[in-house]
Amino acid sequence: MPADPRQTLPAHPVAAGASPTTEPIAVRLALITVALAFLALFLVLPLIAVFAEAFRNGVDAYFASFDDPDTWSAVWLTLGVAAIAVPLNVVFGLAASWAVAKHEFRGKSLLVTLIDLPFSVSPVVSGMCYVLLFGAQGYFGHYLQSVGVQIIFAVPGLVLATIFVTFPFVARELIPLMQEQGVSEEEAALSLGAGGWRTFWSVTLPNVRWALLYGVLLCNARAMGEFGAVSVVSGHLRGQTNTVPLQVEILYNDYNFVAAFAVASLLAGLGLVTLVVKSALEWRYADQLASGRRH
Amino acid sequence: MDLKIRDVRKEYGSFPALNGVSLDIRSGELVALLGPSGSGKTTLLRAIAGLEIPDSGRILFGDEDALAKPVQERNVGFVFQHYALFRHMKVFDNIAFGLRVRGRARRPAEADIRRKVLELLELVQLQGLENRYPAQLSGGQRQRVALARALAIEPQVLLLDEPFGALDAQVRKELRRWLREIHNETGHTTVFVTHDQEEALELADRVAILHKGDLQQVGTPDAIYDQPATPFVYAFIGDSSSLPIEVRGGQAALDGKALPLGRVDAPDGPARLHVRPQDVTFVAPGEGVALGRVATLRRLGAFRRADVDVGVRRSRIEVRLPPEAVFAEGEEVGLAFERFAVFPAEGAPGAARAA
Numbered sequence: 044m045p046a047d048p049r050q051t052l053p054a055h056p057v058a059a060g061a062s063p064t065t066e067p068i069a070v071r072l073a074l075i076t077v078a079l080a081f082l083a084l085f086l087v088l089p090l091i092a093v094f095a096e097a098f099r100n101g102v103d104a105y106f107a108s109f110d111d112p113d114t115w116s117a118v119w120l121t122l123g124v125a126a127i128a129v130p131l132n133v134v135f136g137l138a139a140s141w142a143v144a145k146h147e148f149r150g151k152s153l154l155v156t157l158i159d160l161p162f163s164v165s166p167v168v169s170g171m172c173y174v175l176l177f178g179a180q181g182y183f184g185h186y187l188q189s190v191g192v193q194i195i196f197a198v199p200g201l202v203l204a205t206i207f208v209t210f211p212f213v214a215r216e217l218i219p220l221m222q223e224q225g226v227s228e229e230e231a232a233l234s235l236g237a238g239g240w241r242t243f244w245s246v247t248l249p250n251v252r253w254a255l256l257y258g259v260l261l262c263n264a265r266a267m268g269e270f271g272a273v274s275v276v277s278g279h280l281r282g283q284t285n286t287v288p289l290q291v292e293i294l295y296n297d298y299n300f301v302a303a304f305a306v307a308s309l310l311a312g313l314g315l316v317t318l319v320v321k322s323a324l325e326w327r328y329a330d331q332l333a334s335g336r337r338h
Numbered sequence: 339m340d341l342k343i344r345d346v347r348k349e350y351g352s353f354p355a356l357n358g359v360s361l362d363i364r365s366g367e368l369v370a371l372l373g374p375s376g377s378g379k380t381t382l383l384r385a386i387a388g389l390e391i392p393d394s395g396r397i398l399f400g401d402e403d404a405l406a407k408p409v410q411e412r413n414v415g416f417v418f419q420h421y422a423l424f425r426h427m428k429v430f431d432n433i434a435f436g437l438r439v440r441g442r443a444r445r446p447a448e449a450d451i452r453r454k455v456l457e458l459l460e461l462v463q464l465q466g467l468e469n470r471y472p473a474q475l476s477g478g479q480r481q482r483v484a485l486a487r488a489l490a491i492e493p494q495v496l497l498l499d500e501p502f503g504a505l506d507a508q509v510r511k512e513l514r515r516w517l518r519e520i521h522n523e524t525g526h527t528t529v530f531v532t533h534d535q536e537e538a539l540e541l542a543d544r545v546a547i548l549h550k551g552d553l554q555q556v557g558t559p560d561a562i563y564d565q566p567a568t569p570f571v572y573a574f575i576g577d578s579s580s581l582p583i584e585v586r587g588g589q590a591a592l593d594g595k596a597l598p599l600g601r602v603d604a605p606d607g608p609a610r611l612h613v614r615p616q617d618v619t620f621v622a623p624g625e626g627v628a629l630g631r632v633a634t635l636r637r638l639g640a641f642r643r644a645d646v647d648v649g650v651r652r653s654r655i656e657v658r659l660p661p662e663a664v665f666a667e668g669e670e671v672g673l674a675f676e677r678f679a680v681f682p683a684e685g686a687p688g689a690a691r692a693a
């Protein structure tokens with residue numbers, strides 16, 4: 044454009060140095076305030092409320108809440124269920140994502156849809172399915188009874204329901220990353236004489252280790268915090284089939300508010316730890332996690 | 339290690355990637371597989387490596403049937419276009435990988451592995467970088483590591499898939515020369531894939547040209563350039579233009595007028611006359627082979643380029659002229675062809691070698 048210094052230019056409508064995608068300061072402040080208020084109201088306030096209620100009668104009352112043997116058995120049961128469900132889902136998730144990301148086969152998109160199924164089905168429904176299959180009146184109920192195996196209203200049911208609802212976490216984290224990494228490193232390893240197993244352990248697995256840890260973290264948080272599905276299959280037997288979230292409900296329904304919130308604070312603490320570790324992983328190993336999709 | 343490829347076919351769905359390719363590669367030879375994308379060159383290379391299983395045909399390493407062995411046992415060094423270095427391993431461990439995964443009986447002692455890796459680092463001129471991770475290296479350095487890693491297993495055959503494709507022009511030229519030196523030094527039978535004809539002609543002892551899954555021609559760079567065997571090779575290698583002509587009884591005609599070309603060795607019917615820009619000269623109108631009109635005239639550095647319209651269909655013939663040649667656009671000129679080739683038109687019967 045020819046510039047003539049004598050010609051008066053029209054007044055510039057945009058402040059100097061402003062970028063065309065930046066809003067005026069008033070709009071920016073308003074939007075930020077709305078966002079922060081929303082966060083405070085729906086996330087921070089409830090979290091504070093949990094701890095405030097738990098410590099309402101002082102620190103002693105808080106710790107006294109954990110004298111209840113039923114609470115302890117709930118904690119151990121939750122740890123136990125997670126200790127079974129999470130490793131199994133690591134194995135399933137690795138196998139599924141390896142199959143989906145590194146191989147071509149018929150029905151692959153069907154498998155991907157099935158992996159995501161637990162995310163789209165209400166956990167209560169999945170719990171009901173297990174009752175329908177393995178419950179006393181269920182399809183396999185009679186047979187299971189005759190061989191003396193109890194699944195529903197017992198620990199195996201809790202484990203099954205937990206595995207179901209936490210199944211997608213590891214696979215969903217690994218599939219995009221593995222697809223992005225492609226198969227050429229595996230091909231290089233094979234051409235150098237490595238067998239399939241060796242290639243998996245020394246090439247495929249190390250390349251996804253941080254994403255795997257990330258997936259395990261999310262999987263574990265959900266496994267310990269799951270309510271709906273385990274509620275259906277648990278039967279709420281105190282000291283036997285109550286996990287921590289179920290114990291919180293029971294204590295609350297007993298009007299034992301301090302104990303209920305004290306136990307709930309454990310879950311809230313687990314959530315906070317998960318959040319911190321997750322953020323640390325994202326910050327440190329962003330390039331080694333699946334790009335483009337965050338939970 | 340001689341390499342014999344016999345009538346290898348491979349289809350993806352109904353798309354034929356390799357249409358029965360046969361090729362002999364002599365021990366110690368450096369051969370380029372050249373072709374446009376989709377020509378099947380990479381499929382052929384991967385089939386030799388064992389990363390792709392052909393539908394039929396045979397691949398022999400010496401007298402041994404390579405297809406009977408999985409990729410792990412073929413002992414091939416494979417270099418990938420995007421390096422495919424193990425990203426979580428240091429340079430040293432990348433190069434040592436092929437030795438460390440060997441069975442106990444064939445695995446060298448760790449001290450020997452160390453000596454071998456350092457030797458290879460020296461060969462690829464990367465001394466002192468053994469503790470770096472691949473992400474800390476430039477593209478050219480990564481490809482050198484990839485080559486060292488492939489050479490570490492003392493491969494029977496070295497296979498490179500567009501080894502310089504991901505590098506910028508300067509590095510590519512440098513690495514090209516360097517790869518030739520390494521080849522002369524180590525003497526491995528080497529096959530590399532490229533779509534860059536300059537790279538293929540400069541680097542290879544022989545060039546194999548593929549097009550749509552068919553092997554078009556195999557020969558030295560001279561033979562490929564000077565005696566193209568098919569119209570595709572003529573058009574693909576170097577610059578050329580072509581005229582639609584009619585052949586009857588060994589006599590070529592343009593628009594019904596006989597061309598003074600002498601006897602052409604092509605079957606009767608429609609055909610195309612191919613000629614390279616530097617093989618055309620301007621003569622007085624009425625002399626030479628054909629009459630044309632200069633359509634455009636451009637100075638391109640060391641020479642002048644003229645596009646000349648020939649015949650009633652105004653087919654464009656590209657001509658390379660010395661800079662001192664004085665012609666004007668629109669001027670009528672006679673064209674003389676020093677060298678040319680006549681091939682039956684595509685789809686015409688008898689599409690065999692002609693001229």
